[in-house]
Amino acid sequence: MEQELLSLGRKYHFDEQHARHVTQLALQLFDQLREVHGLGEEERRWLEAAGWLHDIGQYIAYRGHHKHSYYLIMQADLGGYDERARAVIAAVARYHRKGGPRGRHAAWKALGKRERGCVAKLAAILRIADAFDRCHAGTVREVQASVGRGRVELKVAAAGPLAADAAVLARKTALFREVFGQEVVIRTNHEE
Numbered sequence: 001m002e003q004e005l006l007s008l009g010r011k012y013h014f015d016e017q018h019a020r021h022v023t024q025l026a027l028q029l030f031d032q033l034r035e036v037h038g039l040g041e042e043e044r045r046w047l048e049a050a051g052w053l054h055d056i057g058q059y060i061a062y063r064g065h066h067k068h069s070y071y072l073i074m075q076a077d078l079g080g081y082d083e084r085a086r087a088v089i090a091a092v093a094r095y096h097r098k099g100g101p102r103g104r105h106a107a108w109k110a111l112g113k114r115e116r117g118c119v120a121k122l123a124a125i126l127r128i129a130d131a132f133d134r135c136h137a138g139t140v141r142e143v144q145a146s147v148g149r150g151r152v153e154l155k156v157a158a159a160g161p162l163a164a165d166a167a168v169l170a171r172k173t174a175l176f177r178e179v180f181g182q183e184v185v186i187r188t189n190h191e192e
Contacts, residue, residue: 005052008076012059018136023051025143026129029154030122032145036152036180037121046085047122049078050092054126057093070094070107088115088122095123096130100175124176128184131172132156151183152176158188 009019030037030047057068073090081089091107100120111119132140142157156162162169173184 002048002052004079005049008078009052009056012056012072014053014056014058015136017138018133019052019055021133021138022054022126022129023048025132025140026051026126028143029125029129029145032143033125033147033152036147036182037125039118039121042085043118043122046088046092046118047125049081049085049089050096050122050126051129053089054093054096054130066094066097069096084115087111088119091115091119092122092126095119095175096126100178120175120179124179127172127175128154131169132162134162134168147182150181151185152180153185153187156186156188162188 006016009016026047027044030039030044053073054069055065056072057065057070059072060068070090070093073086073093076086078086078089087107087110091111094107100123108116108119129143132143139160139162140156140158144155144157146153146155169186173186176182176184
């Protein structure tokens with residue numbers, strides 16, 4: 001499966017190292033936050049695919065690349081993923097940045113109620129993972145999540161200072177707060 005995703009990404013000249021790193025971080029978060037999101041292995045596979053492909057729309061243009069990624073994924077032949085899965089993967093890529101899901105968006109309207117819930121949860125996780133590799137430098141090595149009352153603490157092991165400043169991280173965690181009703185607190189190994 002990964003080879004098909006890599007092939008599609010390479011077709012659109014994606015930043016493979018960034019895609020790999022964001023996917024790794026997103027899956028770490030997914031696995032550690034199971035009690036918060038309540039999703040299973042099928043949804044984990046969807047997040048993995050969206051992580052690999054979230055930036056392929058940059059092939060068309062950086063501006064609005066999240067929307068272009070949605071279009072390219074919807075048009076792709078992703079063997080191993082049915083039409084429903086492809087729609088979820090494309091929507092997660094669509095919502096990895098900028099505004100959250102809205103009722104007027106075609107990507108959102110095309111989904112059923114269950115799929116909308118999955119997209120919102122997966123996009124919230126992917127946004128945070130993407131923020132941790134904002135400069136495409138692989139600075140964040142690992143994330144350890146712990147769940148408390150009304151909050152999720154993300155302890156970040158980083159090789160240097162985070163590229164994303166506090167304002168960017170606040171924007172990137174807003175969807176998570178909205179979807180899960182949990183505050184996100186980020187601590188780096190540089191703060192200890």
